[in-house]
Amino acid sequence: MSAADAPVAFQDRYPARFSHCWGCGKDNPRGHHLKSHWDGDETVARFTVPPEYSGGVPGFVFGGMVASLLDCHGTASAAAFAYRAAGREMGDAGDFMRFVTASLKVEYLRPTPIGTALVIRGRLVSLDGRKATVALTLLAGGETCARGEMLAIQFRD
Amino acid sequence: MSAADAPVAFQDRYPARFSHCWGCGKDNPRGHHLKSHWDGDETVARFTVPPEYSGGVPGFVFGGMVASLLDCHGTASAAAFAYRAAGREMGDAGDFMRFVTASLKVEYLRPTPIGTALVIRGRLVSLDGRKATVALTLLAGGETCARGEMLAIQFRD
Numbered sequence: 001m002s003a004a005d006a007p008v009a010f011q012d013r014y015p016a017r018f019s020h021c022w023g024c025g026k027d028n029p030r031g032h033h034l035k036s037h038w039d040g041d042e043t044v045a046r047f048t049v050p051p052e053y054s055g056g057v058p059g060f061v062f063g064g065m066v067a068s069l070l071d072c073h074g075t076a077s078a079a080a081f082a083y084r085a086a087g088r089e090m091g092d093a094g095d096f097m098r099f100v101t102a103s104l105k106v107e108y109l110r111p112t113p114i115g116t117a118l119v120i121r122g123r124l125v126s127l128d129g130r131k132a133t134v135a136l137t138l139l140a141g142g143e144t145c146a147r148g149e150m151l152a153i154q155f156r157d
Numbered sequence: 158m159s160a161a162d163a164p165v166a167f168q169d170r171y172p173a174r175f176s177h178c179w180g181c182g183k184d185n186p187r188g189h190h191l192k193s194h195w196d197g198d199e200t201v202a203r204f205t206v207p208p209e210y211s212g213g214v215p216g217f218v219f220g221g222m223v224a225s226l227l228d229c230h231g232t233a234s235a236a237a238f239a240y241r242a243a244g245r246e247m248g249d250a251g252d253f254m255r256f257v258t259a260s261l262k263v264e265y266l267r268p269t270p271i272g273t274a275l276v277i278r279g280r281l282v283s284l285d286g287r288k289a290t291v292a293l294t295l296l297a298g299g300e301t302c303a304r305g306e307m308l309a310i311q312f313r314d
Contacts (some may be wrong), residue, residue: 018213023221030209052187056175056255063228063258064180068221075220098213101220105262 009035010043010076013091018098023072034069036076036122043077043122045069049114061112069120070106070136070148075099077122078132078152085127099132099152112138112145130154166192167200167233170248175255180229191226193233193279200234200279202226206271218269226277227263227293227305232256234279235289235309242284256289256309269295269302287311 011024011034019027024034036045047069055062078099083090086097112118118140125133136148168181168191176184181191193202204226212219235256240247243254269275275297282290293305 014213020211020215021213022210022219025211025213028209028211052185053179054177054182054185055257056171056178056182058177062179062225063232063261064221064225067224067228067261067263068219071220071224100212101263101265103262103264104220104224105260106224106258107260108258 007037008091009037010080010090011035011072014098015096018096021072023068024076034072034076036073036080036120038080039121041123043073043080045073045076045120046117047120048117049112051114054114055111059114061114063106063108066108066112066138066146067104067106067148069118069138070146070150071101071104073120073122074104074134074136074148074150075101075152077124077134077136078150078154081124081127081132081134082154098155100155102131102151102153104148104150106146106148108146110143110145113140116140118145125149164194165248166194167237167247168192168229171255172253175253178229180225181233189229191229191233193230193237193277195237196278198280200230200237202230202233202277203274204277205274206269208271211271212268216271218271220263220265223265223269223295223303224261224263224305226275226295227303227307228258228261230277230279231261231291231293231305231307232258232309234281234291234293235307235311238281238284238289238291239311255312257312259288259308259310261305261307263303263305265303267300267302270297273297275302282306
């Protein structure tokens with residue numbers, strides 16, 4: 001599939017005023033531009049962490065970066081789940097449904113390697129009005145390195 | 158107090174092999190060098206987030222950065238609490254007690270401003286063998302923006 005055929009990432013459907021996030025905003029020139037997509041009923045993002053984001057010991061990702069990847073993928077996933085539940089397409093002409101994190105719990109199960117393609121997955125646990133609960137996993141080479149649960153709230157624009 | 162008189166930060170007492178963290182390692186040339194200190198029975202760090210680490214909306218810190226500040230201050234605080242409980246001085250000649258995050262829960266109570274001096278505080282909840290539970294708060298202008306709880310485990314060196 002060429003880049004021109006690739007589906008547009010959730011984050012690339014955000015209006016410009018919501019697109020400045022260091023982790024995933026397309027309009028942050030110094031950020032990481034994490035991209036999240038559908039994968040069946042789940043969501044997925046892929047990211048390889050550069051060497052400077054190590055923890056205390058070189059070669060492994062620092063805990064805050066693991067939380068960052070889960071946070072950005074989680075709020076993007078919450079929006080995607082809300083759009084799908086409403087029968088809408090993210091980025092359509094209606095009011096934009098942007099979610100923000102109310103709480104995030106991360107369990108660190110094993111060290112997350114630097115320089116390896118990480119896979120971050122999201123699964124909808126519940127959607128109740130403006131509140132979405134999303135289960136998150138971060139994998140390296142098929143092994144789960146971290147697990148998260150996020151409560152995200154739809155932002156009042 | 159001159160810089161020469163300032164107490165040495167917890168992170169500056171880590172051995173070189175543990176000092177590469179992007180958030181707080183003294184030996185990471187591209188990192189943030191967060192510094193944590195004692196404040197009575199609690200611990201404190203101060204940090205002003207640069208503009209590029211915004212969330213979707215400019216002017217406010219992205220969620221992953223809030224988690225990062227709590228994570229780095231939390232593991233440093235866990236080590237400090239363990240040293241104090243053992244009647245030892247961090248960085249003494251004995252085996253170094255470095256802690257890693259097993260889990261971190263962050264509650265986002267209000268948006269955290271960019272460009273404001275943030276105060277991150279740590280309080281020991283419990284210390285049981287190699288396990289430390291630390292309560293964390295992040296404040297801006299005296300208001301609590303985020304609250305966290307960390308379970309940290311002493312690393313087997």
